[in-house]
Amino acid sequence: MKRSVFLLGLVLATVWAGEARAQAGIERNPGYVNFADVESWFDQEATMEVNIKGALLKLVAEASRYDDPDLASMLGKLKAIQVRGYTLTPDEVDGISRRTSDFSRRLEGQGWDTVARVREDGEDVHMYVKAGEDAIDGLMVMVVAPGENETVFVNIVGNINPEEIGRIGRKFDIGPLDGAVVRERGR
Amino acid sequence: MKPFQDWIDDRIEAYVDGELSPEDREDFERVLAVGVGERDVLMSRRVRDGLRSLPRPMLGAGVSRHVLEHARAEAQSGPVAWLRGVADALWAPVLRPVLSMALLVLVVTSAVLIGRPARQGVTSPAEVQRALAEAKWALAYVSHVGSETGSSVRTEVLQPHVVRPMRQALDIVLDEHHKTVIR
Numbered sequence: 405m406k407r408s409v410f411l412l413g414l415v416l417a418t419v420w421a422g423e424a425r426a427q428a429g430i431e432r433n434p435g436y437v438n439f440a441d442v443e444s445w446f447d448q449e450a451t452m453e454v455n456i457k458g459a460l461l462k463l464v465a466e467a468s469r470y471d472d473p474d475l476a477s478m479l480g481k482l483k484a485i486q487v488r489g490y491t492l493t494p495d496e497v498d499g500i501s502r503r504t505s506d507f508s509r510r511l512e513g514q515g516w517d518t519v520a521r522v523r524e525d526g527e528d529v530h531m532y533v534k535a536g537e538d539a540i541d542g543l544m545v546m547v548v549a550p551g552e553n554e555t556v557f558v559n560i561v562g563n564i565n566p567e568e569i570g571r572i573g574r575k576f577d578i579g580p581l582d583g584a585v586v587r588e589r590g591r
Numbered sequence: 592m593k594p595f596q597d598w599i600d601d602r603i604e605a606y607v608d609g610e611l612s613p614e615d616r617e618d619f620e621r622v623l624a625v626g627v628g629e630r631d632v633l634m635s636r637r638v639r640d641g642l643r644s645l646p647r648p649m650l651g652a653g654v655s656r657h658v659l660e661h662a663r664a665e666a667q668s669g670p671v672a673w674l675r676g677v678a679d680a681l682w683a684p685v686l687r688p689v690l691s692m693a694l695l696v697l698v699v700t701s702a703v704l705i706g707r708p709a710r711q712g713v714t715s716p717a718e719v720q721r722a723l724a725e726a727k728w729a730l731a732y733v734s735h736v737g738s739e740t741g742s743s744v745r746t747e748v749l750q751p752h753v754v755r756p757m758r759q760a761l762d763i764v765l766d767e768h769h770k771t772v773i774r
Contacts, residue, residue, distance in 0.1 A: 405716065439721075448611075448712075451754060453724040454722075454726075454729060456722050456725060457728055459714070460714055460718075460722055461722075461726075463719045464719055464722045464723045465713060466725055467716075467719050467720065467723050468723055475727070475730075478730075479726060485725070485726050485729050486696075487725070487728075487729050487732075500751070504757045506749035519737075519740075520737075520738050520740035527737060529739070529740050531736065531737065531740060545732070545736050547732050547736060556730060556732065558729055558733055560730075560733065562728065566737070567732055568738075569730055569734060569735075570737050570738070572730055573727075573731045573732070573733055573734025573735070573737075574731070574733075574734050574738075575731075576727040576728065576731035576734075577728075577731060
């Protein structure tokens with residue numbers, strides 16, 4: 405009995421320590437972007453927030469394995485998916501666009517490569533990738549536009565194949581998610 | 592002479608019981624052969640046989656139990672017995688759950704101290720499905736933005752780098768043709 409309790413404690417401690425290291429590890433990943441900076445630009449809470457990482461991301465990958473093995477395989481290689489969505493009035497767009505441009509320069513300074521930077525029809529789009537040694541470690545998309553949930557920041561962390569994301573992502577709908585999501589998840 | 596007698600006395604019992612080594616037995620029998628110690632050996636054999644013929648005394652039924660109880664009581668009075676008693680008391684059924692909980696609290700506290708955020712509850716299948724929908728949405732969004740910016744970039748690039756130069760080249764060709772016709 406004594407030995408069983410000791411072993412149980414040891415196993416729990418090992419698992420928790422491993423998870424703690426994994427959580428701390430994602431923030432040290434070169435493809436990870438800390439959204440605390442982005443959030444500080446806005447007076448309001450994000451109207452759409454997605455944080456899928458860690459154990460939840462693994463569960464999501466497994467949940468899709470039967471219906472969509474391609475998606476499961478791709479999700480299995482990812483470390484985190486973060487999304488923030490905001491609703492901006494036309495007056496707020498310029499200020500956030502300026503901050504987004506500053507943030508883009510900072511990303512470039514940190515070794516991120518520009519894939520696209522387009523300003524068209526009042527919409528400001530920035531797309532960056534963080535190249536690793538033999539793969540892409542991170543993808544960052546920033547779209548600033550007036551309207552409900554039109555200003556969106558997406559960060560995908562992990563072993564990324566942009567062509568795969570494009571091909572698989574085309575299959576899904578980008579209609580509004582069910583209800584605004586404002587919460588922490590993936591812990 | 593006395594050391595020789597001692598040598599004989601030391602070996603008589605062993606000789607009678609057949610426990611001498613072959614060398615000692617040979618030496619001892621050589622001594623007996625000259626008549627020394629023969630009577631002692633005879634006496635010793637009679638005593639041994641006499642003792643063996645006596646009825647064997649039997650222990651009373653309670654003697655073994657009494658001896659064991661006495662030994663146990665003595666063992667329980669020492670410092671080791673005290674420590675064992677303390678350990679048994681700590682591990683008693685009443686304290687066992689308390690100590691187990693204390694161990695778990697210690698493990699949880701350690702996990703918190705090394706920076707792990709508190710678990711917000713077990714992930715339900717509905718949450719997983721919700722997260723899957725969000726992941727699909729994020730991938731679709733990135734794919735959509737990628738294709739949109741791709742077409743925008745193509746438009747932006749085509750105009751200054753392809754359409755305009757071609758138009759200028761065509762203008763030059765038409766100008767040349769026009770000049771030729773006029774001449």
